[in-house]
Amino acid sequence: MKEQILKLLKDNQNEFISGQEISEQLKVSRTAIWKYVNILKEEGYEIESVSRKGHMLLATPDILNYEEISEYLDTKYIGREIYYFDSINSTNIKAKELAYSSESEGTVVIAEEQTNGRGRLGRKWSSPNKKGIWMSIVLKPQIEPQEAAKITQVAAAAVWKAINQIGVKTQIKWPNDIVINGKKVCGILTEMSGELNRLNYLVVGIGINANTTISDFPEEINDIATSLRIETGKEIKRKELIALILNYFEELYNDLKNNGNVYSSIKVCKENSALIGKDVRLTLRGEEKEVRAIDINEEGELIVQDSEGNISKVISGEVSVRGLYGYV
């Protein structure tokens, strides 16, 4: 009922809608309307209530629940179920629990703040309250476990396209970063549960520094991290950006479901690669190697060449890639 009242208020934004009218349209008592309007006010909706005139919605808060995001959503199944939290340990942890307890494909977990945001290999991911987009998508594709890494490329392409649509040019740093001017603005963490040749589910976690300021970052990442706000000087509308990402994600992910490939995502990742053509340092289980990144193949693997001209494939899993003179 709260959602329906909010919808009516939104359809009549900046105009009064009388209690009588709401009550007739939704077949609910006026006392109940007052109750829900008060709940909405507590959630941060600015509503003017005047006796005899009714209620008028003046402003919506910057929160990331389904009611706010669905306005911009074009998808069929991605993000049609959203679990929204003010604060949580990690949206990936929650999404894994949900996937395990048979939550269906496309469910999204979003939090305003993560107290234990994770990167790859147990690294920390800084996720300050209301400053960014911290979300995870539950997926259950019919693919082999070794193909799971492709999903990171799908997510990277979706994020690139969404940020591009709001007018910001970024680059994709294979396998799981989006960067601007050589600094990290987004990280992706794909986790899976499966057996040797059967995948149970995947969770794709996406972290984007949207409105983070320098002082919000922990000092140790000041040199490598940036935000959309820092780069553009503008406040980012997080709910619109989330919906854009989910819209593009569904489109690109459907390629995998329907055609068994992720060519269109790889194309975006190649065309906007921060690495191709550059000399990079690979670190895999403590071992370092200097190579030139030359391509990304159709499986989403990085193709590199060493100083003797030998060409090899790098699989994303545990490798860390750094530019020789900086983060990229």
Ligand code: BT5
């Ligand atoms: C990643 O790992 O980049 C994956 C980050 C995924 C975060 C999302 S948020 C929603 C979901 N829930 C989670 O718990 N996680 C996912 P990796 O490539 O390992 O990079 C981690 C490194 O990035 C850290 O060791 C820091 O150096 C740096 N870092 C930490 N927080 C950052 C931030 N907010 N912005 C930029 N860099 C950061």
